[in-house]
Amino acid sequence: MPDTALAVGAFPIGEDGHTHETACLNCATPLVGSHCHACGQAAHVHRTLGAFFHDLLHGVFHFEGRIWHTLPLLAWKPGELTRRYADGQRVRFVSPLALFLFSVFLMFAVFHQVSGEWHWNPAVGTDGKSLAQGKAEAQRTLSRLEAQRADLVRQHRSTESIDEQIDSQKTALDVIASVSGPDSTGGGPRVRSDIPQLAHVIDAFRTNPGLAVYKLQSYAYKYSWVLIPISVPMLWLLFPFSRRFQLYDHTVFVTYSLSFMTLLLVVLMLADWLGLPGIAVVAVGVPPLHIYRQLRGAYGCGRWGALWRTGALLVFALVALLLFAAVILAQAGAE
Structure with a gap:
C-alpha cells in the first residue's frame, strides 16, 4: 500500500483545485465511481478554501436536516423514532448517542447561563437567618402557642385553629432538624437508606449540601454517559423473557428518552x-406521558402494559439518578 503523501504526489492538484487521481488517496484502492468502494472516501479531493467552507456548511446543514427529522418524532412519537432507528432506518435521524451528547452540552450551557454558580451556606437559611436562629425563633413561637392553647382549654374554648398553628411550627422544627448537621439537634426525622451507595449520597447532602451540589455541577457533564448503562438493565427487567427485544433495543430506548428529558429540562430552565x-x-x-407513548410505540405494549411499565420506569429513574449522584460524589472524592 503506497504512502498517502506519495499518492498525492503522484496525482498533482489541477488548476481547478481538484486532484485527479485514479486510486484512492486514503487506501490506494483503484477508484470506480465517485467514492472508494473499500473505505468510502470521496474521489477527487477538493483542495481549495471554497471547498473547505462548502464542506463545513454541508456538515452543518446535513446535521440540521437530520435534527429536524428527529426532534418532532422525539417529542410526539418517541416510540416510532425508537423502533425505526432500532430496525435500521438511520439516514434521516440523528443517532441516539449523538443527540444525547448534544442535549447534555446544551443543558449545561443553558444552566450556567441562566443560573450561574450556585453557592449555599449550610449555616444560613433562604431568608438570611442562620439555622440556629430559625430554630430558636420557631421554638419560642411554639412555646407561646402552647401557652395560648392551655388558656383556651381552661376557658373551655375551641383550640382547632391554634392546633393548626402548633402543627405548622412543629413541622418547621422538623425541617430545620432534617437539614441541620447530625449534632445540631437531638431529634428530628432523618432520611436513611440501607444501600451504602444511596446512604453516601444522603449523608453528603445532609453534611454539606453546598459542596455536594457543587460537585454535581462540576462532574455531572463528564459522567452523564453513566446514566445509560445504569438505566438499561432496569428497562431490561420490564421485558426479561422477550426474544424480540434485546439489550440493543433497550439502549436505543434509554438514550433517546434521556435525550428528550434533558432537552425538556433545557426548555423548563428557559421558561423559568x-x-x-x-x-x-x-x-x-410530560415525563410520564412521554415514557408511556415511547413504550407503546417502541414495544407495542397495550394500554395496561404501558401504564404499569411507566410507573416502574419512573421509580427506576429516581433510583438511577441517585446511583448517578453516588458515582459522581465517589469520583469527586477520589480526585
Missing part, C-alpha cells in the same frame, strides 16, 4: 428564566 407560567405542570405531567 423568562417567568412563564405552568412550569410545574409541564415538569410533572
Whole structure:
C-alpha cells in the first residue's frame, strides 16, 4: 500500500483545485465511481478554501436536516423514532448517542447561563437567618402557642385553629432538624437508606449540601454517559423473557428518552428564566406521558402494559439518578 503523501504526489492538484487521481488517496484502492468502494472516501479531493467552507456548511446543514427529522418524532412519537432507528432506518435521524451528547452540552450551557454558580451556606437559611436562629425563633413561637392553647382549654374554648398553628411550627422544627448537621439537634426525622451507595449520597447532602451540589455541577457533564448503562438493565427487567427485544433495543430506548428529558429540562430552565407560567405542570405531567407513548410505540405494549411499565420506569429513574449522584460524589472524592 503506497504512502498517502506519495499518492498525492503522484496525482498533482489541477488548476481547478481538484486532484485527479485514479486510486484512492486514503487506501490506494483503484477508484470506480465517485467514492472508494473499500473505505468510502470521496474521489477527487477538493483542495481549495471554497471547498473547505462548502464542506463545513454541508456538515452543518446535513446535521440540521437530520435534527429536524428527529426532534418532532422525539417529542410526539418517541416510540416510532425508537423502533425505526432500532430496525435500521438511520439516514434521516440523528443517532441516539449523538443527540444525547448534544442535549447534555446544551443543558449545561443553558444552566450556567441562566443560573450561574450556585453557592449555599449550610449555616444560613433562604431568608438570611442562620439555622440556629430559625430554630430558636420557631421554638419560642411554639412555646407561646402552647401557652395560648392551655388558656383556651381552661376557658373551655375551641383550640382547632391554634392546633393548626402548633402543627405548622412543629413541622418547621422538623425541617430545620432534617437539614441541620447530625449534632445540631437531638431529634428530628432523618432520611436513611440501607444501600451504602444511596446512604453516601444522603449523608453528603445532609453534611454539606453546598459542596455536594457543587460537585454535581462540576462532574455531572463528564459522567452523564453513566446514566445509560445504569438505566438499561432496569428497562431490561420490564421485558426479561422477550426474544424480540434485546439489550440493543433497550439502549436505543434509554438514550433517546434521556435525550428528550434533558432537552425538556433545557426548555423548563428557559421558561423559568423568562417567568412563564405552568412550569410545574409541564415538569410533572410530560415525563410520564412521554415514557408511556415511547413504550407503546417502541414495544407495542397495550394500554395496561404501558401504564404499569411507566410507573416502574419512573421509580427506576429516581433510583438511577441517585446511583448517578453516588458515582459522581465517589469520583469527586477520589480526585
